[in-house]
Amino acid sequence: MSTTHVPDPLAEIRDDFLELPEDERLQLLLEFSNELPEVSEEVANHPEMYERVAECQSPVYIYVEVHDDVVTMHATAPAEAPTTRGFASILVQGISGLTADEVLAIPDDYPQSIGLTRAVSPLRIGGMTGMLMRVKRQVTQKR
Structure with missing residues (x-):
């Protein structure tokens, strides 16, 4: 398992999970699910900007902005897919900025x-990996 070069926000999220007993980690994931930031009005009004994450069973869409070399990730995931929504929230919160x-x-x-x-x-882990790969590809295209 690679732990090198994990940016601080994502390292802190990882550590929060790993500090919990395994049976409590899903609860933390559900908390993240409830904390998925709303997309900006500009992004919400232009759904064509989103990319569907095909690796996810649920309809997850992401959009990445790069301004002055700072990345902002946007994601939508349905409330009825809390695991997937939690993974999207982890990435949005850990990557933006x-x-x-x-x-x-x-x-x-x-x-x-x-x-x-x-x-x-x-x-489901594969879905989160798919989100991360798409974020990286969009960052590469937009930098």
Whole structure:
């Protein structure tokens, strides 16, 4: 498991999960689900800007902005998909405000490092990995 080059916000989130007993980690994920920031009105009014994350069973859409080398991630995920919504929230909160280089340096296996691999299905972890890969690709295209 890679723990190098994890930006501080994502490292703190990972540590919050790992400090909890395994049976309490899903509760923290549900808390993140409730904290997914609303997308800005500008983004909400232009759904064509979003990219669907095909790896997710639920309809998850992301959009990444890069202004002055600072990344802002936007994501939507349905309330009835709290696990997926939680993963999107972790990434939005952990990535927004980072530089493009910091985002690109996030280890691809970050989703496996937060201690949820036994609590949620590999398919769901794969969905979070898909979100991260799409974020990195959008950052690369927009920098």
